[in-house]
Amino acid sequence: MLGNMMFQPLLISNMIEHAGRYHADSLVISKNTDLSITETTWGQVHENSKRFANALQALGAVQGDRIATIAWNNHRHLESWYAISGSGMVCHTINPRLFPEQLVFIINDADDKVLLFDKTFLPLVKAVKPMLKCVEHYICLDAPDSAVTEQLPDVLFYDDVIAQQSTQYTWPVLDELSASSLCYTSGTTGNPKGVLYSHRSTVLHSYAICMPDSLNISARDIMLPVVPMFHVNAWGTPYAAAMVGCTLVLPGPGLDGASLVHLIDTFKVSVALGVPTIWQGLINAALQTGTTLESLKRNVVGGSACPPAMLQIFKEKFDCETIHAWGMTETSPLGSSCQFKAKHQSLSDEEKLKIRLSQGRPPFGVDLRLTDEEKGTHELERDGHASGNLQIKGHWIIQNYFGKAESALTSDGWFDTGDIATLDADGYLKISDRSKDLIKSGGEWISSVELENLAMGHPKIAMAAVIAAIHPKWDERPILIAIKKAETDLSEAELLDYYADKVAKWQIPDKVIFVNSIPLSGTGKMLKKDLRELYGNVLLNS
Structure with missing residues (x-):
């Protein structure tokens, strides 16, 4: 017997529709490639995403086509995300810091039909363009610029493209298992491998990010994702931001400590997310200027282990709670985040610090285990001491790599992360190293x-x-x-x-x-x- 409840597919277009309807006046603040600041709103992002969806259709793009982006975190890039995935195409974010040979491989492997890029990356796009087999249109995500046209004569400009289009667009009702975005792994041997996310996995991942026991994001927040949108979709935060309608501050190319301090203090950022090397620059700049980063209530550290000294400085110098998190491209990326349980509130500061230094525990939707050999299935004890290969399964975890028929999983359906770790009875994860390191x-x-x-x-x-x-x-x-x-x-x-x-x-x-x-x-x-x-x-x- 089935339940009697309405069914609606979980789609990325639902999130931007929600943000546009119920959080239309919430700000999206963006630093552009020329370092100027643009203030827009979720309502405008919603409208422009529909304009760009119409534009892609006018250019001949169809559902299932891969649309590539080489861009910073900014409002045009954000609008394009929702247009691409919402209309049934696949948003392929590309890391511009890869070697040119890898960029060529990735774009050709994905069979990208359109390439969007920030003006910063014009020299890179121009250099690889002769080797791209499939790209039919190049769109610069900046205002029209004759200097760009001189170097890339067939270029289109995003502002021109959307100005010609209507805000009237009906998002297609897609199968929630349809592909929505594509990211390629970094740091692998050989060519990068593609991870193809679905609408369903992305929406469920967004719910998980927002949960209080996870990253605890709400409409009351002003969020600064320093992690690039080309790195596992900025850890999924632009989707979660639309889901809850929080104010979003997008740093563009300004990822140095001084620029981040200025954004945090000027726009009263309450939560920021990035890797330890970014936070080291922020700390140095903040100490030099004397700011206390008063608005910053918590920061999320992922990508690699957070040094204990960094965690203590954020707490003692800036009264900022650090959330240690873990994940990878193949896990969308959230696999765990470090939040206390009720029983931990009475612990001493020293005991709490020990917990904070772990990568936390998995949210509902994923499960973790340790095995005694890579790709093995013999599970080790969750006692906080036994060390083994970390494996994961769940609603937003990879099954097979893009274009590869063979499974990426163990014989019993788990993904081996390549990390060596311990797990305790509460699920708190402590990564000791990458197996190769x-x-x-x-x-x-x-x-x-x-x-x-x-x-x-x-x-x-x-x-x-x-x-x-x-x-x-x-x-x-x-x-x-x-x-x-x-x-x-x-x-x-x-x-x-x-x-x-x-x-x-x-x-x-x-x-x-x-x-x-x-x-x-x-x-x-x-x-x-x-x-x-x-x-x-x-x-x-x-």
Whole structure:
């Protein structure tokens, strides 16, 4: 027997319709590529998304076509998202910081029909255009500019395109399992792999983000997603923002600490989201200017582990609650977020800090487990001590990669994340490392994340990475690559001594290499593969 309730498919168009109807006057504040600020509203975003849906149809795009974007977080990019997915096409966000060869591969692999881009990326688009097999139209997401037309004669301009179209558009009623957006993984060996999200998975993921035990987003918030829209759809926050109608502040290309401080203080941002390297820049800028970031009540840290020192600075200096979260492209991305339970309220600050340093627990909709081997099915105890391969399943988790018929799952239907972790009885997750970044020294495992977090606690260290270097006796030994804070003096011996009472002697790095910069991916993660290529043999040569 079936229930007697109405059925409506879960569609992305429902979210922008809701925002346009019930939150029409809520602001969407956007920094443009020329660093000017545009203030629009959800009502205008809604109308322009319908205009652009009409424009795509006029250009000959049809349901199922992939429409690519190479753009910053801004209002035009946001409008295009809802137009593309809402009309039944697939929004393919592209990381502009990939190598040109990877960009060409991704665009051709996706068979993109239209390419939207910010003016910032014109040189990149011009360089790869001759190698793109399928793109029929190029649309610049800026106001008309003759300098762009000179370099790309067949270019269209977003403002011109939507000005010619009506706001009258009826969103098609799609199967909720239809594809809505496409993201390619970064940091993989070989060519990137596509992850194709559905309307259903995206809407359910948006619900999960908004829950109080998750990222706790509501109409009362002013949200600043610093994480780029080309990185797992800005962690799904632009969808969640429309779902609840919160004010949205989009930072454009201004991701440096000073720019973020200005946005937070000017527009009274209450919640911000980004990776640790971004927050380090924000902290430095805030301390230099003396601001207390008074409006900022919580920030979300993901992408890589949050150093304990960073978490404490946000709490002690800025009275800002840090939500440690974990996920990946294949998980939409939310897999867990760190919020307390009622029983934790009576704990001491020190005990609460231990919980805060975990990646939290899964929301309803996903499940986690540990196994004793990659792709294995033998589950380990959830006791907070047993360490194993982290696997996940749920409503917004990948089943197979784009264009690949074979399953990406284990034999019993779980996705192996490549992370090594522990889980306790309450589901609190503690990532110890990526499996490929663990260091095996003399048969014993050493966590690079733990050593990095300790280094980041040193008052004279701005950034630190730990990698495995080949060793003639122990197979691998940890070495520390570190950036000193400006105008500080620190020796290798002093930094190694800092570890003496914090980890076992055999876990202390064999060597410190001070550098001026550490290579980062387009999403702000340290590129350890590059570091291993540079320094992986350093112990053989000493």
